[in-house]
Structures are given as structure tokens and as C-alpha cells.
Amino acid sequence: MPLFVIAGRANCPLFVHAIQIANYLSEHLPDIIINKQEFYGEEWSDFLLDINSTNSWYITKSPVIWKEVGFAGSKPHLIGGLSEFWEYIDDYYGTKTFLDRKAVAELCSQNMKAYTEKNLLSAKEKLKSSVIGMYGFNNDFAQMLLPELFNVHGLFEKNMVTIKIYDPESLRDPDTEDEVRSIMESYEREIQAHVKYELLFSTTISFFIENTDFILITEDYSQKEEEDRSTWLKRCSLDMNELATEINDTGGEHLKILCCHLGPVCFTATALTLHIKEKYHNNIIAVTAYEGLKALSSVSKLTDIPISHLAAPPVWGFVGLDQFVDVQGVIVIQDIIRPYKRALKDVRDSTLPQKKVRKELRMLSCIVNQRNFENSVIKRCNQYSILGRKPILPLLRATLHLLELWSSPKKAADVVISLGVHSDGSFGIPQKIVFSQPVTLNDKNIWVPFDKLPIFDQSHREIEKCIKFTSDLMQLIADCF
The missing domain is CATH 3.40.30.10 (Glutaredoxin)
Known part of the structure; x- marks a missing residue:
């Protein structure tokens, strides 16, 4: 016919x-x-x-x-x-x-x-609905992230939400889909109170990408025991090449892509930008703030400052292969009492307010002696690798926070976080790579470097080491792309 x-x-x-x-x-x-x-x-x-x-x-x-x-x-x-x-x-x-x-x-x-x-x-129909895709599902992080997505209100402000899952390994196991659906059914009553949703298991990448608004790359790209670095990175790059080719063919104009997985997030994001159309470059983000979140608990224990009063330190580098967490850049949120003039007059039995409490941001280095402190934090953070633990919970928290900000730009006003973004040359970082740095969201909903951040001389030297490492590494692994 x-x-x-x-x-x-x-x-x-x-x-x-x-x-x-x-x-x-x-x-x-x-x-x-x-x-x-x-x-x-x-x-x-x-x-x-x-x-x-x-x-x-x-x-x-x-x-x-x-x-x-x-x-x-x-x-x-x-x-x-x-x-x-x-x-x-x-x-x-x-x-x-x-x-x-x-x-x-x-x-x-x-x-x-x-x-x-x-x-x-x-x-008009598209405005009423949104589509979220999870690329890779056969790991603990992805399975923990799925139900938590429904707590990101910015993603579920529309009438209908479709969640697509693409994972070749899971698709070969017929029981996987049944298990996921049974998990989602346990959340059914709570989820339906938020939004009407549909859960789809995609059998092809093209269907997975078509009409999708957010792609969350949640595959576990950790290095396997039998892999050397070259073999490991080639495996990651081949996956990103295949994904980029399909996005070029069927991706929507405003598609947002988050590399929020275990493994070399900045490398996979860079591999995507090398193969994908240029219009997507600013929409490819590597979640890196979790490296800083690992330090907050240690900082809180060592300083007795409540963790709710601490903001994550800047994270620099080619995260997943090399990174520098600038502990000196931890922000402490202090309550400052500002008395009114009437408080100076000491009027007894006055019912009028005498003071106002305001929030003030201070850098940790202004409060704590750094010499021994920074070494202690680094040792505590290294416990993750020493004990063989994967930073799933910090990564989960950082990913959800990013989704909340990116899907509701008004909440992101004046917020500075660490992300791997496509470098524009700020801070002396080479262009055309995805490198973790402090960023803020501009009025076009694009994450851009926050170049007004004060950087200490010692931290600056460590950042330059990260930049040199990344430049040398990109030359050594050129064949991985």
C-alpha cells in the first residue's frame, strides 16, 4: 500500500x-x-x-x-x-x-x-499540561526522587502532568513497571490532591523526548570496578551522544535538561553540549550543590550554628572528577537586633515596639578561625568515599531545590546557588565546558554566573587548580567525545 x-x-x-x-x-x-x-x-x-x-x-x-x-x-x-x-x-x-x-x-x-x-x-492545551521525563530509573536515587517530585509545587501548577520514564535495563524486566505503579498507588490519594497525573514507561527515546518540558538524567553513571577512567567516560559520552541526537530531532524549543545523577555530572553535561544544538546550551544544567550540602552538617557540628542558619558554600570544578568546596564561603544567616530611638529613652511600661530583628548575611570566615576548621570539615566530608556511601540524600535535596527554583522563577529572585553551567568565560573558566560555579537566575529564566561573589585569595588559588585540572583533562580525554 x-x-x-x-x-x-x-x-x-x-x-x-x-x-x-x-x-x-x-x-x-x-x-x-x-x-x-x-x-x-x-x-x-x-x-x-x-x-x-x-x-x-x-x-x-x-x-x-x-x-x-x-x-x-x-x-x-x-x-x-x-x-x-x-x-x-x-x-x-x-x-x-x-x-x-x-x-x-x-x-x-x-x-x-x-x-x-x-x-x-x-x-493552549500545552499550557494546561506539563511533561517530566526521567532518563534512567534502575537505581535508588531515581526511585527516591520520583514520589518526591510531587512536592515541587512549581512542576504541578498545571491541570495535567505526565511523567515519562525511560530505562532500557528496567524495560527488560517486566516486573519493574508493576513495582513502580504499586509504589505510586500508595501515594495516589496524596498525589491526586495536588494534580491529575499520568505515568508512562517509554519504549523509545524519541517518544520519551517528544513534548517533554524537563528531562532529569537520573541514570547511575558511577565508575564500575572493572572500568578504567577512559572506558568509564566513553560509556557516559556514548549515552549522551545518543540522547543529544534524539533531542536535536524531537526536542521542544524550551526543553530543560538536568544532569542530576551519581557520577561525573559536569562531564555528562559537557558531552551533551558538544553534540546538541546550540539553542539548548543554556538549558543544560549539572546539579553540583550537593557537594556543598555534605559540608553543612559538619560545619554545624563544629561551630554549634544551627544548620538552618547556614547556606551551602560555593562548589567549584568539574564535579564528579574534581571539585573544590569553598568552606570559607559558607554563608551564616544572623539575626541582628536594631533598636528604635524610643528604646534609648528608656520609657517604662511602654507598649510600643522597642526593636526590629533583621536577617544579615555573614561569611563563615568572619566568625570562625579557618586554619584547623577547614581540615576538619574536609575530613568529615571524605567519610562518604571512605565508607563507600553514595551521596543520595544530599543529591536528592539539591535536585528538588533546583527544580523548585527553576519552575517558579519568582522564588529564585536574588538566590545564589552552585550549579554546573555552560561557561561564558567568567572567573577565568574556559568556554564550551560545563563547570560548577555560583550562579543566579536572570529575567530570561537562564542560570548565569554570579560574578559579584567575594573570593578569598586562598580560595582563588584552589579554583585556579580546578580550572587547570579541567583544561588538562579535556585534552587527555578528547577521544571520549
């Missing part, structure tokens, strides 16, 4: 004319199927570039028509434009029909109106 695919610009008279001919054939010859693909503006240019590159064609004008025999998606046989299509159907089917210019112009106007209304309806 032949399938004719007719692609073109929605406002192109030749495209509309070709569709009219194809519909006539379909009505009179029931074994013929017509697939219409219409585009407008830059969509058409991008489509043309992709299809010419894929099939080694050299089409420059609308429409482009080809034939697929047997089933959709089979090898395409190029027919050409409208003139070639006319010749084809005349030779093959002996069919002749004519439309005058006025009729074609009327059809073109009607088609453009229908195209606009369809896209408007699609846009």
Missing part, C-alpha cells in the same frame, strides 16, 4: 495544490494513504535542512513529495515538487485535474487559517 508524504509551507500555493490532488487520489483510489506535513517560518527551513541531510537530497523549495512503499517509515523514494508529482500521477494513474489560480488562492487562505487555529489550540 503506497504512502505519499507531502511536506511544505502552510501558506505555499503549490503545497496546497499538491494536497488537493493527493486528496482526490485518496478518495478515488482507496489503497493510497496521504500524510501531510506542514510548517511555517523557521520550522520549514529546519525541516528542509534535516531531510536533505538525512536522505542526501537537494530540495530547496516547497513542497517536497516522496513515496513510501509497504509501511510508514520505510525507505523514502523522492518524487520531487508539484510538477514532478503531476507527471508521476499522470504516468502512473492516468489522472488529470485542474485548478485555476483563484481556487488555489482560496484553498491556500483556508489552509493557513486552519493551520493557525490548530497550532493555537495545541499551544
Whole structure:
């Protein structure tokens, strides 16, 4: 059964004319199927570039028509434009029909109106729903993250939420889907109070990416015992290359990608940026603040400052392979009493307020002697690796906090956190790599370096070491990309 695919610009008279001919054939010859693909503006240019590159064609004008025999998606046989299509159907089917210019112009106007209304309806429906994808699920972190997502209110402000899960290893185990669904059922009553949701297990990457708003890369990319560094990083890079290729083909315009996994998060994010379209570069983020969160508990114990009064220190470096947690940069949130003038008059039995309590931010280095303190914190943080523990809980907290901020930009106003972002050269960091640094969210909902952060000389030297390590490493592992 032949399938004719007719692609073109929605406002192109030749495209509309070709569709009219194809519909006539379909009505009179029931074994013929017509697939219409219409585009407008830059969509058409991008489509043309992709299809010419894929099939080694050299089409420059609308429409482009080809034939697929047997089933959709089979090898395409190029027919050409409208003139070639006319010749084809005349030779093959002996069919002749004519439309005058006025009729074609009327059809073109009607088609453009229908195209606009369809896209408007699609846009309205999309505003009412959101899609979250989890890439990798067969690990403790991903399975802990899934139910916690429903506590991120910014992700569930819409009427309908779809959660897609893609994990080839889990898909090979038929019991995995049943187990996840049973877990979700235990949260059913609480979740349904938040939002109506749908849970889908994707069997293909293309379906997983299509119409998705947030992709959370939650696969466990920790180094395996039998792997050397080169083999390990090549494995991670190949996965990111495959994912980037699919995103280039089917990803939405405003897709956000979070590398929030165990392993070399800055490396995987960098690998993505090297293969993905440039428009996505600022939307690829590596979650790195968890390295700083590991230090907060130690700082609190050593200083007797409540952990609720501490803000995570800046995290620098190619996290997962090399990083520097600037303990001197821990922020202490102090309550400061500011007395009113009336308090100085010592008016007895006055019921008027005498003072105001305000929050003031101070750096830990202004309060604590750093020499022995920093070494103690580093030793405590290293217990994770010494005991073989994976930092799942700090990573979970950092990921949820980031999602809350990124999905509700008003909450992120004036907030400074540590993230791996695509470097623009700030702080002397080489460009075209994802490097952890202090960032803030700008008015375009893009995370940008916060270059006003004060940095001590000792910390600056450690940051330069991280930059040199990363530059040298990128040269050594160039073949991993």
C-alpha cells in the first residue's frame, strides 16, 4: 500500500495544490494513504535542512513529495515538487485535474487559517499540561526522587502532568513497571490532591523526548570496578551522544535538561553540549550543590550554628572528577537586633515596639578561625568515599531545590546557588565546558554566573587548580567525545 508524504509551507500555493490532488487520489483510489506535513517560518527551513541531510537530497523549495512503499517509515523514494508529482500521477494513474489560480488562492487562505487555529489550540492545551521525563530509573536515587517530585509545587501548577520514564535495563524486566505503579498507588490519594497525573514507561527515546518540558538524567553513571577512567567516560559520552541526537530531532524549543545523577555530572553535561544544538546550551544544567550540602552538617557540628542558619558554600570544578568546596564561603544567616530611638529613652511600661530583628548575611570566615576548621570539615566530608556511601540524600535535596527554583522563577529572585553551567568565560573558566560555579537566575529564566561573589585569595588559588585540572583533562580525554 503506497504512502505519499507531502511536506511544505502552510501558506505555499503549490503545497496546497499538491494536497488537493493527493486528496482526490485518496478518495478515488482507496489503497493510497496521504500524510501531510506542514510548517511555517523557521520550522520549514529546519525541516528542509534535516531531510536533505538525512536522505542526501537537494530540495530547496516547497513542497517536497516522496513515496513510501509497504509501511510508514520505510525507505523514502523522492518524487520531487508539484510538477514532478503531476507527471508521476499522470504516468502512473492516468489522472488529470485542474485548478485555476483563484481556487488555489482560496484553498491556500483556508489552509493557513486552519493551520493557525490548530497550532493555537495545541499551544493552549500545552499550557494546561506539563511533561517530566526521567532518563534512567534502575537505581535508588531515581526511585527516591520520583514520589518526591510531587512536592515541587512549581512542576504541578498545571491541570495535567505526565511523567515519562525511560530505562532500557528496567524495560527488560517486566516486573519493574508493576513495582513502580504499586509504589505510586500508595501515594495516589496524596498525589491526586495536588494534580491529575499520568505515568508512562517509554519504549523509545524519541517518544520519551517528544513534548517533554524537563528531562532529569537520573541514570547511575558511577565508575564500575572493572572500568578504567577512559572506558568509564566513553560509556557516559556514548549515552549522551545518543540522547543529544534524539533531542536535536524531537526536542521542544524550551526543553530543560538536568544532569542530576551519581557520577561525573559536569562531564555528562559537557558531552551533551558538544553534540546538541546550540539553542539548548543554556538549558543544560549539572546539579553540583550537593557537594556543598555534605559540608553543612559538619560545619554545624563544629561551630554549634544551627544548620538552618547556614547556606551551602560555593562548589567549584568539574564535579564528579574534581571539585573544590569553598568552606570559607559558607554563608551564616544572623539575626541582628536594631533598636528604635524610643528604646534609648528608656520609657517604662511602654507598649510600643522597642526593636526590629533583621536577617544579615555573614561569611563563615568572619566568625570562625579557618586554619584547623577547614581540615576538619574536609575530613568529615571524605567519610562518604571512605565508607563507600553514595551521596543520595544530599543529591536528592539539591535536585528538588533546583527544580523548585527553576519552575517558579519568582522564588529564585536574588538566590545564589552552585550549579554546573555552560561557561561564558567568567572567573577565568574556559568556554564550551560545563563547570560548577555560583550562579543566579536572570529575567530570561537562564542560570548565569554570579560574578559579584567575594573570593578569598586562598580560595582563588584552589579554583585556579580546578580550572587547570579541567583544561588538562579535556585534552587527555578528547577521544571520549
